[in-house]
Each structure stands twice: as structure tokens, then as C-alpha cells.
Amino acid sequence: MDGDQPIIVQKRSLKLVMEPGIYFWCACGRSVNQPFCDESHKGTRFKPEKVVITEPKLVKWCMCRHSEQGAICDNKHRELE
Secondary structure: OOOOOOOOOOOOOEEEEEOOEEEEEOOOOOOOOOOEOOOOOOOOOOOOEEEEEOOOEEEEEOOOOOOOOOOEOOOHHHHOO
């Protein structure tokens, strides 16, 4: 398994209304439970990012794995080929 680059799941954000809680965002792109970690990163250099939601809100999860804000989409996907 090549662990040097994250897998681009899609070139757009995934918008979900999230309830308060602690979530672990998949940084490697290998999880079958996107955008959340399922431990598929084992054997790669990637670790999940802990995201704490304190109130119900719409979250734009990064699905391209290139956001400079980690788990939160910054529209970097628009620059990808």
C-alpha cells in the first residue's frame, strides 16, 4: 500500500449537519466510512484529525485531502487537476 499520498475521494466538499461531539476525520482517504476514520491509515504516514463540534452546525468536510485547514474544506479542490 502506497502511504505517501492521500487518496482524493472527490474534488468537492461533503456538507453534513453535525451534532456536538468528537469526530475523527480520515486524513488518508482510505476509509470506507468517509469522511470519518475507520483505521484504514495503518501502514501509512497519515493519522486521523480530531475535530470537536460544540454545537449543531453545517460542516464542509474536505474530501480532496489537500485543504490547508485539514478536515475543513478551504476549496483547494478547485486547484487540483
